[in-house]
Amino acid sequence: MRHDWSSDVLALLKTHEIATIATVPDGGLTDLLVACEADPDIRVVTLSSEQEGVALVFGLGLGGERGALFMQSSGTGNCINALSLPAATKTPCLMLVTMRGEDGERNPW
Numbered sequence: 001m002r003h004d005w006s007s008d009v010l011a012l013l014k015t016h017e018i019a020t021i022a023t024v025p026d027g028g029l030t031d032l033l034v035a036c037e038a039d040p041d042i043r044v045v046t047l048s049s050e051q052e053g054v055a056l057v058f059g060l061g062l063g064g065e066r067g068a069l070f071m072q073s074s075g076t077g078n079c080i081n082a083l084s085l086p087a088a089t090k091t092p093c094l095m096l097v098t099m100r101g102e103d104g105e106r107n108p109w
Helices: 005-015 027-038 050-062 073-089
Strands: 020-023 043-046 067-072 094-098
Touching: 005 027, 020 027, 020 050, 027 043, 027 067, 027 094, 050 067, 050 073, 067 073, 073 094
Parallel strands: 020 043, 020 067, 067 094
Antiparallel strands: none
16 A cells, blocks of 8 residues: 555644645646645645746745745756856755655656
C-alpha cells in the first residue's frame, strides 16, 4: 500500500501556519491541492505562471503571512529572474517542486 504523503505535507503546512498556496496545477500534486482546497484555513491561488507565485509568496512574507509555491520542475525555469528578489533580500520563499521527465515517465525530458 502506497503512503499518502500529501496528508503529511498538509499537516506540516498547518504546523508552520502556511495559509496561502500559490500554484500552477500539476498532476503530481493533485491529492495535496485537493486537500488544501478542502481545508478552511488554507487559500489556494491558481496562477497563470510560476513567477507570479514567487511575487505572491514574497509579498505575503512582507505582510507578515506565510505562503508556499507549488509547481513542477519544468516551471522553475519560468521564475529564475523572479527568484532573484527573495534571494537578494534573503526573504524565505518556500517551494514544493515535483520532478517531471524522469526516466520511464511518458512526458519527454
